Amino acid sequence: MTFALQYDAAPMPGKSKPAPGLIVQGVRFVHSAAQFWAGLLEEVAADYSACDSMAFEILTDLALARDLLFPETALQRELHRLPHWPQRKEAWRAALVQLAVLGPPGAVGFELSAQGVAQKSCSLPLDCVDAEIFPCLLVWLLEWSEVPQCLWNRSALQGGFTAQDRAGRVRYGLRWELENTHLSEGLYRRRLLLRYTRQASFAARRPSSFLLSR
Structure with a gap:
């Protein structure tokens, strides 16, 4: 996610690109959720280095479930349940009617703070993330934290x-x-x-073997 917080600004020459994923418990993740969180953390570090917390708020009718970890797989499974074109066509028509009635997805409210004091409040740009997409990003935080799915929809966790x-x-x-x-x-x-928190890893701080040998 590039320039999510200052998306109206032109890219600055030499500005680093968002990190293309995360390593969690030794496993490399390069899917959209990993890129979103890595990119946002790096963007905040570059432009709001004093901040130490961020808050997000959405309204949604989606219950948090493991299907949201890989929404494309869930969609494919639903399509397999509608093997004939007329059924799929009717499903798409129903989705378009629902979109016309309810309107497009809502925005994601965002607040950036430093030691409990708000530094920036805005809505994240809809071409980056919206209230329908955000739950698919949120569930990865729960998954990486090894929270059992049966707890995901509790009032507080x-x-x-x-x-x-x-x-x-x-x-x-x-x-x-x-x-x-x-x-x-x-x-x-x-x-x-x-x-x-964000800091240089031990491997990045450690001198190279060439320097140690001199």
Whole structure:
């Protein structure tokens, strides 16, 4: 995700690109969720280095479930349940009607803070992420924190994990708190508070063997 917080600004020459994924418990992740979180953390570090937490808020009718980890797989499974073209055509027509009635997905509210003091409040750009997509990104924080799925929709839960950028040069410490408030008829307000630290990893700080040998 590039320039999510200052998406109206022109790219600056020489500005580093978002990290292309994360390493969690020794496993490399390069899917969209890993790129989103890595890119956002690096963007915040570059432009708001004093900040140490960010909050997100959405309204959604999506319950948090493991299907959201790989939404393309869930979609393919649903399509397999509609093997004939007329059935698929009717499903698409129903989806278009629902979109016309409900309108496009809502925005993701965002607040960036330093030691509890808000530094920036905005809505993330819809061409980057919206309230329908964000749950697919959120569930990866729960998955990486090894929170059992049976707890994902509780009114309040928390967790954390450590991660590295794909180059192994930066280590992130991430702690999150999630509030799930059921409003009515399957509509939820979800608020995520994400606290983070960022530092050079031990491998990046360690002198090379060439220097040690001299």
